[in-house]
Amino acid sequence: MTQPKLLLLSTGGTIASVASDSGLAPGANGAELVRTLGEMPFDLTIKDILHLDSSNIQPEDWQLIAKTVYEERLHYDGIVITHGTDTMAYTASMLSFMLQQIEIPVIITGSQVPINVVLSDAQDNLRLAFSAALTKHPGVFVAFDGKIMRGARSVKVRTTDFNAFESVNFPPVATVTSDGLVYRPELMRDELTKPCQLQATVETQVALIKLFPGFDPQMLYSMVEHGCRGIVIEGYGLGGMNFIRRNLVAVVGDLIAQGIPVVATSQCLYERSDLTKYEVGREALLKGAISAHDMTSESAITKLMWALGQGMDLAAVKQVFEQDLVGEVTLN
Numbered sequence: 001m002t003q004p005k006l007l008l009l010s011t012g013g014t015i016a017s018v019a020s021d022s023g024l025a026p027g028a029n030g031a032e033l034v035r036t037l038g039e040m041p042f043d044l045t046i047k048d049i050l051h052l053d054s055s056n057i058q059p060e061d062w063q064l065i066a067k068t069v070y071e072e073r074l075h076y077d078g079i080v081i082t083h084g085t086d087t088m089a090y091t092a093s094m095l096s097f098m099l100q101q102i103e104i105p106v107i108i109t110g111s112q113v114p115i116n117v118v119l120s121d122a123q124d125n126l127r128l129a130f131s132a133a134l135t136k137h138p139g140v141f142v143a144f145d146g147k148i149m150r151g152a153r154s155v156k157v158r159t160t161d162f163n164a165f166e167s168v169n170f171p172p173v174a175t176v177t178s179d180g181l182v183y184r185p186e187l188m189r190d191e192l193t194k195p196c197q198l199q200a201t202v203e204t205q206v207a208l209i210k211l212f213p214g215f216d217p218q219m220l221y222s223m224v225e226h227g228c229r230g231i232v233i234e235g236y237g238l239g240g241m242n243f244i245r246r247n248l249v250a251v252v253g254d255l256i257a258q259g260i261p262v263v264a265t266s267q268c269l270y271e272r273s274d275l276t277k278y279e280v281g282r283e284a285l286l287k288g289a290i291s292a293h294d295m296t297s298e299s300a301i302t303k304l305m306w307a308l309g310q311g312m313d314l315a316a317v318k319q320v321f322e323q324d325l326v327g328e329v330t331l332n
Helices: 030-035 059-075 088-098 122-133 218-225 248-257 279-286 297-309 314-320
Strands: 005-012 043-052 078-082 105-109 139-144 147-150 154-156 165-167 174-177 180-183 206-210 230-235 262-266
Touching: 005 030, 005 059, 030 043, 030 122, 043 059, 059 078, 059 088, 078 122, 088 105, 088 139, 088 154, 088 297, 105 122, 122 139, 122 180, 147 165, 206 297, 218 248, 230 248, 230 297, 248 262, 262 297, 297 314
Parallel strands: 005 043, 005 078, 078 105, 105 139, 206 230, 230 262
Antiparallel strands: 139 147, 147 174, 154 165, 174 180
């Protein structure tokens, strides 16, 4: 019987780190990671494509990862990507948009402790990722601490605990129990409606702003003058923005009139933004602010980068933010 074929793409991160004079730094390659797991019931190919702490992962690296996955996807039953945890949620969200309708499981994982440390979480996370890659459930997912999460819903919420990631505003699609890796079929999006196409062009001249009392809205003009082409604002509560004294709403309206998309999301990790409920939200909505609904900030900013990278104008960006492309948003 032919064994399933999996591909491991190693990019560095804590999972591959070793001690150095300047602190932990990526040092182990993919083969060294896998060697700690012993024999495995599948045919595994290993490619080391990056060697970076994830804090150094940039859009150019997203493009390399996405291009590699796209070119290799039809040769394997699943692909596992090892990655640092600090920007894993950004990478998972962006790959979800770049690789829409991917035909196989693409599973991103890492660890809080290097794999060569006793009691590391790395081995369990790697085994989990390989198990998920064998399921034939297509899409981009994060595998961490016994959970499989949609890539565009995952957020790092803890700095040191093994339970570092949560699936925000959407349940994990699978969890590890005494019965093994158990998927919830009602949460899956296995239907493929068109062939996968690589859409890896992104616009990097964007900004993610966390609103705070006293924020000077004029700073947004300076950002646009220096080339910023889109902004995500983490507003208060349901996405409210101030319009008394420092009139952020007026500036947002002016920028939108100039063709600059401004997306409103919430500083609250859970539940949705809703610009229709309070005056501070309705004023922003009337000025043309785009609601992110219940998207994570990581998903909102990467979706904006991706949309602008596809050449979308303001009207098209507004339209795409009212679409659920990869399970990133709940729309009523």
